[in-house]
Amino acid sequence: MKKLTSSLLLSGLLALSISAPAAQVAKVKGKSILIDTEGEDLREGDVLFVIDISGQKKAIVKITKVRGTKAIARVGKGAPQVGMSLERRGQNPSPAPQQQAAAPAPRQQRSSLFTPTGPMERRWGGLLGIGFDTLNADEKDANGVKTGTTVSTTGMSFSLLGLYDHKLFNNIWFRGLFGAEQFKTSGSASSGSRSVDITYLSAGAIGRYVFANSQFQPWVGGGFVLLFPLSKSSNLLDSASITNTYSMLFTGGMDWKISERMYVPLSLEYGLLPKSDSVEANWIQVRGGLAIPF
Template sequence: MNFKNQLCALSLLLCFSSTGLAASVSAVKGQKVLINLDGDATEVGEEFYLINPSTQKRSAIIRIKQVKGNKALGEIVRGKAADGFTLQAKAPSAMSADAPPETPEEAAPRQTNATGYLRVLKDSWGVLGGYLMNSMDADITYRDSFGISQKASASMSGTGFGFGGFYDYALNNSLVGRGYAAMEQFNVTGSTTEAACNSSTTCDAKITYLSLYGLLKWYPIQDKYRVWLGGGMGYLLALSKSSTALNESEISTNQVFTFGGGLDWQMDRKNYIPVSIEYNMFPASDTVKASMIVIKAGWAWNL
């Protein structure tokens, strides 16, 4: 019976050990630890639990300060470290030196992805394609067949496409600033009951913009799928234009307020697929109200 208990304990130990990383502490000096990565990948700023191999419980939290080749230098955030302790990845949402003590269930090692994706935000850049759903309500002034000034209203909608590039700058461990430049189409078509649009009941506006955006993104969830919410502003410069509903001479530049959310699907530690849906609202005038819903997807590279 005693032999069976020992065999069971050994099996559990091997099972728990297999879920940790291969990286381990090779030296401790004060609040610094030297880590032998043993093939595992990490980034500056990532946090890890240190696992005591004799008890299979978490003993400390460390933060990576420097990475060079197969070695890394870490700083002890909380707890105690010793030679031979192994590393276990720590979720970004729990990164805090003031985190409450773990329960026994939390203290048990869990399966983690050692090299599959980043657990910290980094600067990145990428390309995006967009599908734009546009809408516009316009009050149109025209002259009837007798030369008398009249007014009519038109509700227009349509779709367009966009393509551009972005740069994301990591401000801290949860906020990112994005600069985005793109070519975007604003195409809408509608009708009126009167021949108000160049003597036609069909009204339209077709504009190609060079668009420049600035957004602030907040990441409440950082895992393989990083979720963000954000907002900002855009400056739109009309490069080409034609319209029967608007005065073309007045179409030049515009601004939009943008709000949205998205998902960064991490393919590995270097690349991810950015997907987002954003609502762009043009400041309303006395005669025109317009907006865009933009669905974007693309490819990005971490720096």
């Protein structure tokens, strides 16, 4: 009687274990398998062993998508077959060789701005600028003799420039600028109002260090610009003294990438013109525009 009871109990336990839900391989296609979850709570990222009927582990898979009672998994290694069951693994397996080989591709894509053959290696576009100009000069009388008074003048000006960006090294970029720039100030002196109004043809070069490859790409740089007067008018400076000159540039900004084929260059620039015995001048320019790679 005891033997009969034990046999019935053992048979019942076996029946329960056989009838317990277990996920099974429903379809195999290359390195992907379709799984019938059979009620098991499977989630994306779960790592499972594929077990044959004898209990031997035949493959390792990782769940990539779950929808209802079906799941899709990527085969890490091994050869699963339809009908095999699945068992959870305590830790994630090493990535499959195919995954390891493919990993560098997205890194290359993310850093394409700073690679020699990247699609953003060269760019061209245009910039509009608003300048805040300052000029201090010694006042002179009608005979050109200094009166001992310094006249301070300030004003606002505008610029229109074309730009050319070219990558030289990993994060180092060259920016060329060419166009028209105003320098315009006014102020009061003991003998009346004084003003300076000059329009220059300008050609400049800036070296830039770009910090990051992202949608917003901050940078700092420095350079110079050559200035050739196209028109000039002043009752503060001698007209003959307004000749070709240059300005040192200290600048920073950000390139705002609004699409794969277009970006907005923004910059804040401080320009320092050569100082003479009687005149010193500088400007602050805020520039913005539009550019595309080519």
